[in-house]
Amino acid sequence: MRKILNVDNLHVAYGKFKVLHELSFDVEESQVLGVIGPNGAGKTTLMNALSGLVIPYDGTVVFDGVNITKKSPDERCRHGIGRTYQVPRPFEGLTVFENVLVGAAYGVGKSERAVIAKAVEVLKSTSLYEKSDTVAGRLTLLDRKRLEIARALATEPKLLLLDEVAAGLTDAEVHEVMELVEYLKGTGITIIWIEHVIKTMAESTDKLLCLSTGTGLIYGDPDYVMASKEVEEVYLGVEEE
Ligand SMILES: Nc1ncnc2c1ncn2[C@@H]1O[C@H](COP(=O)(O)OP(=O)(O)O)[C@@H](O)[C@H]1O
Numbered sequence: 001m002r003k004i005l006n007v008d009n010l011h012v013a014y015g016k017f018k019v020l021h022e023l024s025f026d027v028e029e030s031q032v033l034g035v036i037g038p039n040g041a042g043k044t045t046l047m048n049a050l051s052g053l054v055i056p057y058d059g060t061v062v063f064d065g066v067n068i069t070k071k072s073p074d075e076r077c078r079h080g081i082g083r084t085y086q087v088p089r090p091f092e093g094l095t096v097f098e099n100v101l102v103g104a105a106y107g108v109g110k111s112e113r114a115v116i117a118k119a120v121e122v123l124k125s126t127s128l129y130e131k132s133d134t135v136a137g138r139l140t141l142l143d144r145k146r147l148e149i150a151r152a153l154a155t156e157p158k159l160l161l162l163d164e165v166a167a168g169l170t171d172a173e174v175h176e177v178m179e180l181v182e183y184l185k186g187t188g189i190t191i192i193w194i195e196h197v198i199k200t201m202a203e204s205t206d207k208l209l210c211l212s213t214g215t216g217l218i219y220g221d222p223d224y225v226m227a228s229k230e231v232e233e234v235y236l237g238v239e240e241e
C-alpha cells in the first residue's frame with residue numbers, strides 16, 4: 001500500500017520547551033493509525049505539527065508526495081489534511097448546517113450547489129442532518145464531537161486527524177463514535193486517531209503508535225503494541241477513565 005504520510009525525525013518545541021523529539025513514522029493510504037500515550041505525551045502537539053499550527057524546528061513531514069513541513073494550516077487543508085480539536089470549536093452562534101457550510105465552501109471554484117450538496121452529504125454521514133437547524137452552542141457533547149468531524153470532512157480531506165473525539169463521552173456515546181469511524185474507514189479516507197483512553201480505539205486501528213514524553217515508544221499491530229511491556233509501563237498507575 002502507498003505511504004501517504006511520512007514523518008521523519010520530527011522535533012517540536014513551544015519556545016524553549018521541547019515536546020516532540022526524534023519522532024518518525026509512516027501512514028499508509030486508507031489505513032487508521034491510532035496514537036496513544038498518557039497526558040502530556042505530546043499527542044496534540046503531533047496534531048498541531050501535522051496540521052501546521054506549530055512548525056517543527058527539525059525533521060520533515062511529507063504528505064502525498066509534498067514536503068509540507070513549513071506550510072501553513074491553510075495550505076495543508078488545501079493539500080487534503082483535515083483535523084478536529086480535542087475541545088470542539090464550532091461557531092457557537094451558527095447552526096449546524098452553517099458550520100458545515102463554512103468547511104464545504106473552503107477552497108476555490110466550487111459552485112453554490114456543490115457546496116450545499118457537500119454539506120448535506122456530510123451531515124447525513126455524521127448523523128447530524130436532523131439537527132441541521134440547531135444552533136451549535138446548544139448541542140450535546142456527542143453532537144459537538146460529531147460536528148467537529150463533519151466540519152473537517154466538509155473540506156474533503158484525504159487525511160483526517162481526530163484528537164480525542166471519544167474523550168468525555170459515555171460508553172454508549174463512545175460506541176457511536178466508533179461506528180462513525182468505522183464508516184469513515186469504509187470510505188477509504190486515511191485517519192490518524194488520537195485517544196488517551198486506549199481500549200476505545202485499539203481494535204479499530206490498523207496500526208498503533210504509543211508516544212511517551214515526546215517520542216515514539218513502540219509502533220506496530222494493535223495486538224502487539226497493547227501487549228507490550230512498554231505500553232504496560234507507560235500506563236502503569238494510569239487508570240482508564
Ligand atoms: N501551546 C503550548 N505552549 C507551551 N507548552 C505547551 C503548549 N501546548 C502543550 N504544551 C505542553 O506540551 C506537552 C505536551 O502537550 P500535548 O501535546 O497537549 O500532550 P497530550 O495531547 O499528549 O496530552 C505538555 O507538557 C504541555 O503542557
Ligand SMILES: [Mg+2]
Pocket residue numbers: 043044045086164
Ligand atoms: Mg491532547
